[in-house]
Each structure stands twice: as structure tokens, then as C-alpha cells.
Amino acid sequence: xxxxxxxxxxxxxxxxxxxxxxxxxxxxxxxxxxxxxxxxxxxxxxxxxxxxxxxxxxxxxxxxxxxxxxxxxxxxxxxxxxxxxxxxxxxxxxxxxxxxxxxxxxxxxxxxxxxxxxxxxxxxxxxxxxxxxxxxxxxxxxxxxxxxxxxxxxxxxxxxxxxxxxxxxxxxxxxxxxxxxxxxxxxxxxxxxxxxxxxxxxxxxxxxxxxxxxxxxxxxxxxxxxxxxxxxxxxxxxxxxxxxxxxxxxxxxxxxxxxxxxxxxxxxxxxxxxxxxxxxxxxxxxxxxxxxxxxxxxxxxxxxxxxxxxxxxxxxxxxxxxxxxxxxxxxxxxxxxxxxxxxxxxxxxxxxxxxxxxxxxxxxxxxxxxxxxxxxxxxxxxxxxxxxxxxxxxxxxxx
Amino acid sequence: xxxxxxxxxxxxxxxxxxxxxxxxxxxxxxxxxxxxxxxxxxxxxxxxxxxxxxxxxxxxxxxxxxxxxxxxxxxxxxxxxxxxxxxxxxxxxxxxxxxxxxxxxxxxxxxxxxxxxxxxxxxxxxxxxxxxxxxxxxxxxxxxxxxxxxxxxxxxxxxxxxxxxxxxxxxxxxxxxxxxxxxxxxxxxxxxxxxxxxxxxxxxxxxxxxxxxxxxxxxxxxxxxxxxxxxxxxxxxxxxxxxxxxxxxxxxxxxxxxxxxxxxxxxxxxxxxxxxxxxxxxxxxxxxxxxxxxxxxxxxxxxxxxxxxxxxxxxxxxxxxxxxxxxxxxxxxxxxxxxxxxxxxxxxxxxxxxxxxxxxxxxxxxxxxxxxxxxxxxxxxxxxxxxxxxxxxxxxxxxxxxxxxxxxxxxxxxxxxxxxxxxxxxxxxxxxxxxxxxxxxxxxxxxxxxxxxxxxxxxxxxxxxxxxxxxxxxxxxxxxxxxx
Numbered sequence: 097x098x099x100x101x102x103x104x105x106x107x108x109x110x111x112x113x114x115x116x117x118x119x120x121x122x123x124x125x126x127x128x129x130x131x132x133x134x135x136x137x138x139x140x141x142x143x144x145x146x147x148x149x150x151x152x153x154x155x156x157x158x159x160x161x162x163x164x165x166x167x168x169x170x171x172x173x174x175x176x177x178x179x180x181x182x183x184x185x186x187x188x189x190x191x192x193x194x195x196x197x198x199x200x201x202x203x204x205x206x207x208x209x210x211x212x213x214x215x216x217x218x219x220x221x222x223x224x225x226x227x228x229x230x231x232x233x234x235x236x237x238x239x240x241x242x243x244x245x246x247x248x249x250x251x252x253x254x255x256x257x258x259x260x261x262x263x264x265x266x267x268x269x270x271x272x273x274x275x276x277x278x279x280x281x282x283x284x285x286x287x288x289x290x291x292x293x294x295x296x297x298x299x300x301x302x303x304x305x306x307x308x309x310x311x312x313x314x315x316x317x318x319x320x321x322x323x324x325x326x327x328x329x330x331x332x333x334x335x336x337x338x339x340x341x342x343x344x345x346x347x348x349x350x351x352x353x354x355x356x357x358x359x360x361x362x363x364x365x366x367x368x369x370x371x372x373x374x375x376x377x378x379x380x381x382x383x384x385x386x387x388x389x390x391x392x393x394x395x396x397x398x399x400x401x402x403x404x405x406x407x408x409x410x411x412x413x414x415x416x417x418x419x420x421x422x423x424x425x426x427x428x429x430x431x432x433x434x435x436x437x438x439x440x441x442x443x444x445x446x447x448x449x450x451x452x453x454x455x456x457x458x459x460x461x462x463x464x465x466x467x468x469x470x471x472x473x474x475x476x477x478x479x480x481x482x483x484x485x486x487x488x489x490x491x492x493x494x495x
Numbered sequence: 496x497x498x499x500x501x502x503x504x505x506x507x508x509x510x511x512x513x514x515x516x517x518x519x520x521x522x523x524x525x526x527x528x529x530x531x532x533x534x535x536x537x538x539x540x541x542x543x544x545x546x547x548x549x550x551x552x553x554x555x556x557x558x559x560x561x562x563x564x565x566x567x568x569x570x571x572x573x574x575x576x577x578x579x580x581x582x583x584x585x586x587x588x589x590x591x592x593x594x595x596x597x598x599x600x601x602x603x604x605x606x607x608x609x610x611x612x613x614x615x616x617x618x619x620x621x622x623x624x625x626x627x628x629x630x631x632x633x634x635x636x637x638x639x640x641x642x643x644x645x646x647x648x649x650x651x652x653x654x655x656x657x658x659x660x661x662x663x664x665x666x667x668x669x670x671x672x673x674x675x676x677x678x679x680x681x682x683x684x685x686x687x688x689x690x691x692x693x694x695x696x697x698x699x700x701x702x703x704x705x706x707x708x709x710x711x712x713x714x715x716x717x718x719x720x721x722x723x724x725x726x727x728x729x730x731x732x733x734x735x736x737x738x739x740x741x742x743x744x745x746x747x748x749x750x751x752x753x754x755x756x757x758x759x760x761x762x763x764x765x766x767x768x769x770x771x772x773x774x775x776x777x778x779x780x781x782x783x784x785x786x787x788x789x790x791x792x793x794x795x796x797x798x799x800x801x802x803x804x805x806x807x808x809x810x811x812x813x814x815x816x817x818x819x820x821x822x823x824x825x826x827x828x829x830x831x832x833x834x835x836x837x838x839x840x841x842x843x844x845x846x847x848x849x850x851x852x853x854x855x856x857x858x859x860x861x862x863x864x865x866x867x868x869x870x871x872x873x874x875x876x877x878x879x880x881x882x883x884x885x886x887x888x889x890x891x892x893x894x895x896x897x898x899x900x901x902x903x904x905x906x907x908x909x910x911x912x913x914x915x916x917x918x919x920x921x922x923x924x925x926x927x928x929x930x931x932x933x934x935x936x937x938x939x940x941x942x943x944x945x946x947x948x949x950x951x952x953x954x955x956x957x958x959x960x961x962x963x964x965x966x967x968x969x970x971x972x973x974x975x976x977x978x979x
Binding site for chain 1: 520557714755786838839842843844845847848850851852858859872874876878882883884905906907908909910911912913914915918920922923924926930932933934936943950958961968970
């Protein structure tokens with residue numbers, strides 16, 4: 097059996113653009129912003145990068161397919177670049193490609209970049225897209241909030257909760273993320289909200305109100321990864337390493353089989369079990385210091401606390417209301433504001449999460465710095481509860 | 496008594512009907528005379544229903560499953576508002592009903608006698624098994640009289656030889672190019688002429704020309720008819736015939752104005768279904784007429800077995816279940832009389848990959864999924880490998896029909912962001928009795944009505960409209976499970 101990715105690759109530099117409604121920027125600007133920060137952080141020359149992975153989801157939204165947008169924006173010296181796409185796990189997929197290449201010994205230093213420019217459609221929410229030639233003929237014309245809202249009704253029914261009870265916990269999630277985002281200068285949304293404001297917001301897709309939904313943002317984030325020996329020579333003895341990177345896509349069970357309860361994400365459970373094993377973590381509630389999870393909607397974060405084994409089944413509502421995942425709690429979740437407030441430029445999000453964990457592990461997270469974090473977990477859920485790709489990554493310092 | 500005639504009958508009326516007083520409230524300022532009609536309700540199709548979907552629903556309300564239709568039977572679809580001018584509408588319905596592929600399907604159109612044409616032909620030739628569906632969703636100009644008089648609905652009859660419920664005895668027709676109203680692609684809606692002229696010169700003179708010889712040939716007089724059906728939009732026309740035909744006054748069939756309205760080409764048969772459900776007795780004579788550029792008249796005799804027949808869902812039950820709508824603009828939007836601003840999300844391109852739609856037509860229109868031979872799991876769509884995580888067998892799936900299955904709502908939302916012509920957009924996971932889970936659209940639930948565990952049944956509806964190319968496509972939606 098393979099021994100996994102643990103400690104085989106180091107992150108030597110990271111960058112993240114300001115997220116938000118970047119009417120001022122084109123994808124080239126966002127990518128450059130993230131890259132210049134990362135290369136300065138790593139202290140290397142651009143020519144030392146031997147390969148790149150480039151994550152973009154909505155290729156229709158003016159970035160374009162293939163390798164050359166990244167190669168062109170950064171004027172890379174014709175090194176190999178691979179464009180990757182895996183829904184909202186796209187950014188993490190870019191990182192996984194770069195990490196695997198370095199671990200395989202195919203190159204010493206690799207770049208993972210993710211970006212998305214969503215705010216050029218003329219309307220709020222995500223751009224419209226087709227589902228292909230067959231599925232469009234029968235699948236519902238859903239939106240992201242409508243597809244994730246399904247979790248709310250199903251979760252409440254499964255655990256016999258009154259919807260108002262569930263909504264209060266969901267509101268707490270959004271409240272907490274706004275509190276965290278308010279002190280993060282790169283976050284899209286830097287305002288605070290009261291629980292009442294969140295609960296009183298107009299309904300988007302029952303039971304989700306507008307403040308149960310994350311920001312739709314423009315942005316870019318990137319990582320430069322290298323073999324640990326190189327990391328040591330470049331940045332010294334203390335550097336961040338990859339402890340685990342796992343991915344679990346749906347195989348159709350949620351769409352077509354009655355065994356799924358509609359109130360959880362099967363894929364997150366699978367991916368996180370494997371990631372904990374790969375990282376050698378037997379008690380995640382003890383060892384995971386912080387999480388950056390796919391809080392596209394408040395209900396998603398709530399369900400994920402159980403799917404990541406951080407709450408017992410049916411207990412997430414109580415753990416959330418008890419503050420376990422607040423900035424001051426046991427396992428802070430979205431200390432940077434999360435998708436909710438930092439924003440969600442799809443292709444960049446996995447790398448944005450990694451960026452925050454990287455800063456926290458190195459003690460560079462300014463006003464939001466947590467006390468001596470051990471392991472940070474990043475989680476993406478691409479797609480919708482009915483069919484998705486879950487990515488779970490764990491990072492920590494080199495041993 | 497062995498004979499040729501009707502062996503099954505059923506109707507379909509949409510769940511909702513508009514209060515005519517609401518029409519008057521909205522447009523009375525412009526057409527004060529409409530007050531004369533401002534009582535009762537008129538049925539109307541939801542935005543995602545048309546003559547095709549209503550015909551499918553009517554056929555599915557018949558007592559027996561249409562898939563048992565004889566391989567050499569005929570299926571005829573009669574309508575003046577069939578959605579496609581050149582694409583056989585009957586075949587869409589036949590596919591949705593999973594009729595044997597060798598059933599001869601055809602459309603009849605061209606006027607208010609459309610639905611009687613196949614009946615006349617069947618009567619004259621005692622043809623073999625025939626499934627006849629008639630439906631209309633009449634386009635009406637806002638504030639027109641026809642908006643008050645019309646209703647949307649469909650009827651289905653099954654005919655054959657043997658022990659019939661109602662025998663087709665004889666028929667007679669006259670044609671006369673009297674333009675009481677007309678509709679062309681250019682007019683869009685009916686253009687109607689003076690009502691009294693139609694009554695006196697049209698109905699009053701033409702109907703007797705067909706009916707009297709028919710009665711005489713069969714040794715009958717007007718007074719022998721227990722039920723007389725004349726389906727013109729103006730309900731006073733039939734009364735003008737009482738004297739001319741020597742009818743009993745109480746033989747005039749209920750025009751169904753109060754709850755439904757005039758359902759166009761389907762209406763003579765709609766009135767017949769109502770008679771058969773509520774009043775007809777063995778041995779009675781029934782005259783069904785169709786009026787439009789002449790007259791078709793069919794003489795029927797009620798058999799002994801009628802009382803034993805039960806449609807899956809009766810017209811009476813559907814009428815009782817109608818939900819009265821008072822919002823005129825909501826009706827107008829559903830009827831296509833007004834185009835609201837649905838926002839940029841409505842601009843998404845909905846071009847249909849016809850190669851796929853044809854290749855998967857049984858899956859999509861027939862709602863046929865797969866059932867694994869190895870583990871028995873029902874699934875949609877049919878796939879190469881079984882979806883059961885404990886099975887996964889390759890190429891083991893037999894065709895499995897979902898259209899006649901009920902289910903329960905496993906998850907849902909009311910989505911106010913997604914584009915639909917009837918917000919909120921309803922969709923979610925449905926767990927089917929007998930197995931299978933489908934993430935699908937729903938219809939017919941009011942906001943706040945859907946719950947986890949709600950019982951649903953399937954109905955054939957319009958899925959998406961491709962406004963750019965004038966095309967639309969159909970699929971099935973989960974609707975509230977209704978009483979039989």
C-alpha cells in the first residue's frame with residue numbers, strides 16, 4: 097500500500113489577491129496580484145518554476161480554456177502548464193497536480209494557480225451554465241442556492257428539528273463568518289451582521305435567506321511548492337508541508353439511489369476519512385486546529401461539521417450554537433471569513449483556504465492569528481449535494 | 496350486446512381555474528359588457544401545460560393503461576391548438592404513453608369538429624381499436640368574450656368492438672362554410688362574428704340538417720333523445736334547437752360553463768364525459784354534435800355496463816378539486832398573454848440536442864428508466880452500470896416505467912432565484928415507491944405547501960421553452976398526489 101503524500105512536499109510561498117467585485121481587474125490582474133505575492137514570499141526567481149497547474153472553472157467567463165492564459169499572464173518561459181477543472185474543488189485540484197508532480201520527482205518547484213472572474217455576467221449569483229446535451233433534457237433547472245437548500249429541509253426532517261431551530265444555527269454560522277471577515281483586509285465582505293439581520297433577510301431558496309449565501313467574487317490565489325530539501329535551503333527549518341490531499345467524487349448514488357438521506361455529503365465523509373488516515377490523524381477533534389470548509393451556504397457548513405467528523409451526527413446545531421467553531425472555539429472554522437465573506441471565485445477557493453492555513457501555521461495571520469495551530473484542514477465541495485466532488489487537504493509544519 | 500363503441504372515457508382539467516369576476520375586475524373598465532359572463536370559473540393550463548400535455552393527462556386518467564393498446568390500433572390526437580404545425584403532435588403523446596410503436600398515430604385539426612372526425616370515421620367503418628385524445632388551450636385576447644367563455648382541458652376515449660359502454664350507432668354530417676369565427680397564425684386568437692347571426696343562420700339551420708335525417712333513419716324523434724350535446728361557446732345556442740328538433744328541455748347537456756368553460760375541439764366530448772359520468776342510463780339515446788363550418792352528428796346508445804366503469808380520476812372529482820385563482824395577471828402570464836420580465840437568467844440558451852432527444856426519447860418522454868436484473872434496483876436514467884452501491888452490475892437493466900409510480904419528497908426547495916414562469920421554482924429529490932430516486936422539478940404546489948414526505952405522482956409537462964427557436968421540450972414533473 098502506498099504511503100501517501102504526507103511531508104513529501106513543502107509550500108514555500110503563497111499569494112492571494114484581494115477578493116471581491118473586482119470591476120477594476122481582469123483575470124490577468126488577479127493572477128499577477130497573487131503571483132507577485134507568492135514569488136516574493138518564496139524568494140525565488142520565476143525561472144526556477146518548472147511546471148504550472150492552472151485552475152479555472154467557468155471557462156466561458158473570459159479566462160478561457162487551456163494552459164496559455166496562465167503562461168501568457170505571467171510570461172512563463174514555455175514551461176508545461178496544465179489547466180484543471182473540478183467544479184469548486186478546482187483550486188485544490190491545481191494544488192494537487194503541483195504537489196503530485198513534486199512528490200513524483202518530476203520537478204523540484206511547481207506552481208498552482210487558481211482564478212475566477214465571475215462578476216462579468218450582469219447579474220448577481222453564479223453564471224448560467226448548461227449541463228450537457230442529455231441531462232439538460234431532464235434535470236431540474238436549479239441554482240446553487242436551490243440545490244444546497246435541499247440539505248436544509250432534509251436535515252431538519254431527519255433530526256426532527258423545527259426549521260426555526262435550524263435557521264438559528266445557520267444564522268450563527270453566517271454571523272461568525274462575518275465577524276471573522278470583518279477583520280480580514282483581503283475579504284470580499286468586511287461588514288458585521290446581527291443574528292436578527294440574518295434571520296430577517298429575504299428568502300433566496302427556502303430555507304436559505306440572502307445572508308445564508310456566500311459572496312460571488314473575483315479573485316486569484318496561488319501556491320509555490322517544492323521538495324522539502326529545497327524548502328529548507330530556501331526558507332529555513334520551519335516550513336509548511338502537505339499532510340494529506342484526498343478527493344472523492346460522487347458516483348451517482350445520491351442522484352439515483354434511495355440509500356442517500358439527502359441530509360449529508362457522502363463524498364466529504366469518504367474524503368475526510370482517507371485524509372485523516374493519510375495524515376496519521378486518529379482523533380481529528382483533538383488534532384485539527386482550524387478548518388476552512390466549503391461554506392457556499394450556511395447549511396452546507398453545518399452539515400459538513402458532521403461529515404468531517406467534527407460533530408456527532410445530529411449535534412452540529414448544538415456545537416455551532418455553543419461556539420465550538422467560532423474564532424474563540426475549539427476548532428475555529430473560516431477564520432478568514434470563509435467563502436461566505438472572503439468570497440468565492442471558484443477556481444481560486446481551494447488555494448485561498450490553503451493560503452489562510454499557511455499564514456496561520458506560520459504565525460502570519462495578523463489580527464486573526466490563532467494560538468499555535470497544529471493542523472489545518474481545507475475542504476471543497478464542488479457541484480451540489482446531489483452530485484459533487486469533495487476535496488479534503490490537511491497541512492501542518494514540517495516535523 | 497356486441498357492438499362498436501366507447502369502451503373507456505376520461506377527461507383532464509387543469510388544477511386551477513380563474514374566477515371570471517377577476518377577469519371583469521381587471522378589464523371591465525374597457526369592456527363593460529363582459530359583466531354578463533362574470534360568474535363561475537374558467538379552467539386554465541399552467542405555463543408548462545399545453546394541448547399535448549393535457550391530452551397525455553386525459554389518456555392517463557382512463558381506467559386502463561394505454562400500453563395495453565392493440566399493436567394495430569390507431570391513436571388520434573384532435574386539437575386546434577396543437578403546439579406544432581409540422582411535427583406530429585400525436586407521436587409525442589404516443590411516446591409519453593408508451594403506446595406500442597406500431598400503433599398508427601395521427602393528428603386531426605382544422606376546426607371545432609376536429610374531435611368528432613375520428614369518431615365519425617370509426618362509426619362508419621366500425622374500425623378497430625382507437626384511442627382518441629382531444630385537447631385545446633385556446634389563445635384568447637385579453638378582454639375578449641372568448642377569454643370569458645373558454646377553458647382549457649382534454650378528453651380521452653377508447654373505442655373498440657365488443658362489450659361497449661356506449662355504442663356508436665350512426666352518424667351524419669353537413670358542411671357549410673359559415674365563418675362564425677376563425678383563427679390563423681396571423682390573428683393568433685379567435686376573430687368572432689355576431690352571435691345572433693351564428694345562432695339563427697348557423698346553429699339553428701345547420702344542426703337540424705344533420706340531426707333530423709339521422710334521427711329519422713334510426714326511427715327516432717327528438718323527444719327520444721335523453722341527452723343532446725351541442726358544444727358552442729355561447730351556452731344559449733343549444734336552447735334555440737329545442738323546438739326545431741323537438742327535444743326535451745332537460746335533454747340539453749350541461750355546457751360546463753360554471754367551473755370549466757368551453758374547451759374548444761375537446762368540448763363536445765368533455766360534455767359527453769360529463770353526461771356519461773353523471774346522468775346516462777342504460778338504453779338511453781345520446782346525440783353528440785360538433786359545430787364548425789357545418790355539423791357532425793353522432794348517435795350513441797348507452798349500454799348496460801356503463802355504471803361499472805370508473806375512470807382513474809373522474810371529471811367530477813377534478814372539477815371539485817379545482818383551485819380558484821383570483822389573480823388575472825397570473826392567469827394571463829400562464830396563458831402567454833403577457834411576458835413578464837424574468838431577468839437575465841431567462842436568457843439562457845435552451846437549444847435542444849435533437850440527436851440526444853431522439854436517442855433518449857423513451858427515457859425522456861416515456862419516463863422509462865432501468866431496473867437491475869441482479870439486485871432489483873429501479874433507477875433513472877437507465878445506465879450501463881447499476882447505481883446500487885452494493886451491486887454495480889454491468890448491462891443488467893430492463894426497462895422500468897416511472898410515469899405510473901408515486902413517490903415521496905426526500906428534499907426540496909422553493910427557489911426564488913432560478914428562472915421559472917411560475918416562481919418559486921420547485922425541485923428536489925423524489926423517492927419512488929418500488930425504488931429509485933430522481934432529482935426533478937415539481938409543479939402544482941403553492942408556496943409553503945411542500946413538505947418532506949409529501950406524496951407525489953408524475954405528470955407530463957413542458958420542461959423548457961427555447962424562445963429563440965420557437966421550440967419547447969417535455970419531461971415529467973412531480974405533482975401533488977391527487978384523490979382518485
